[in-house]
Structure formats: C-alpha cells, structure tokens
Amino acid sequence: MSKRAVVVSALTGVALLGGTGAYAADAAKVPNPAPRVTKTSNAYIAPTASKSGSLTFTARVTDDSGIRGLRVLAYPDSRKPRPTIKELIKADAAGCKVKSAKVSDCKYKRTITRAQAVKAPGTWRIAVLVVAKDGGKTFLPSVSTFKVK
Template identity: 35%
Template structure:
C-alpha cells in the first residue's frame, strides 16, 4: 500500500469514527429529550391568618410558587381545622376553590388564595391549628397533590 493510500485509509477511518460518535451523541440527546416531562411542583407554600382592625373578622391567606414544564393550569386550595379529622384526597380536591395564579414565565406561576372569616364563622368552624391542602394541575393534565402544604393557627 502506498503512503497516499495509507493516508486516505487513515483519514477515512478517523472520519468514520467521528461520524459514529456524532450519531451516538444525537441518539443519546434524542432519548434524553423523549423522557417523561417534569412533574408539577409546589414550593414555598405558606399560610397566614390576620385579624382585621376591630377584631370582628380575619383574613386567611395561602401563597405558593408552582411550576410545571407544560405551564400551570390551576392551583386548588382547601383549609380545614385539624380537630375536624378531615383528610381530603386528590380526587376531592378537584372541587376545592381555585387560587389566583400570576404567570412568572412559561413554566412558573405564583399563586395566592384569600378568604375573609368572620368571628361567627370561626366560632362555628373551629379555632386552633388548621392544615391547608393544595392540588396543582399543569396544562398537560399532570397533577401534584400536597395534602399538608401549610399550617396556620386561626384565633381571635
């Protein structure tokens, strides 16, 4: 074999190896992008109860940062007194009230929920420690149920 044909053969071999490496890299990238989408996430959840001036009512608020790779469709919130023994399921949360969500970007939103509570309503429902459950639904239908997203003490 002449020097030129050895050089051509070596160059062809290097090119074939490089082309194979590129093909493998493309295949791996294709597999990585075909993996399941990220699940919905509920972060930084917090709840507060503030008695209004005058002391005859209060405001319960819940806030959370939420995200899903498809975008956020809604966040449903349910609060209940721990003494009630209530233990809502994800299916029951479908009927809970929606929080107001403000879009941060294509995937993230900040959601807030508030409810005015009169002293009479609080007397009927129960003072003390309350738990807040949250159900996040992404635009693609993915869901994240957080049965104990936050706790708060309601008292006048």
C-alpha cells in the first residue's frame, strides 16, 4: 500500500470521527423533556364527629431518566399567592412505586381531622413537584381540586 493511500484513509477516518463527534455534541445540547404527570386522581373523605377523614392523591409520573420523587401540597383555593417551587421542595413526599425504568405510580395520603376541615371549608387545590433522576423538574401549581365540607 502506498503512503498516499494510507494518508487518504487516515484523513477520511478523521473526517468521519469528527462528524460523529459534532453530531454527538449537538445531541448532548438537546434538553431532556421535563417529567410528565398523568392519570391524576384524588379522593377526599370528610371527617365525622367520631372519625378522622382523609385526602388521597395518586398520579403516574414519567421521565426518561426515572423518577426521584413527587412532592404534594394541598392548599385552599382562596390562598394568595399560590404555592411556589421553593415551598413544594419542603412539602410532603408521596410514596412512589417503580413500574418501569421510566414510570412510577405515586400515592399521597393525609389524615384530615374535623377541626382542620371546619377551619377551611371550600375548594382546595393540589400542587405537585416532580423531580427526575437526571434533575429535571415539573412544577404544577394546580393539578387537581377537591371540596372540603
């Protein structure tokens, strides 16, 4: 093989590798989509004079990297200002069960006393913060509502 053929082959290889590297660098710049929250539901059971009630919130959360956690905050609709991400970071954590590498089903349950229900009747909202394993976040300040009677 001549020196010329070796040089041409080497230059062709460098060009191909350089092109692949540029593509990989561009692909690395594309941000991962934010975690998604689907299939939400909530159930509010009013407390009675002799028995506490409860609030249960469930959601399916999905992210390509997996889910690190889901934070939940219930608040009265009359609240101004609305909750912030900073508040949700400190909110109660839902229990999440991994369904696959990308999907988790999460459940949050809280006991509601009669005294609590009497203090704040009316419409309530549920805010959530999902954190993915890759650090991606989705903040939903009002993902669901329920009535406290």
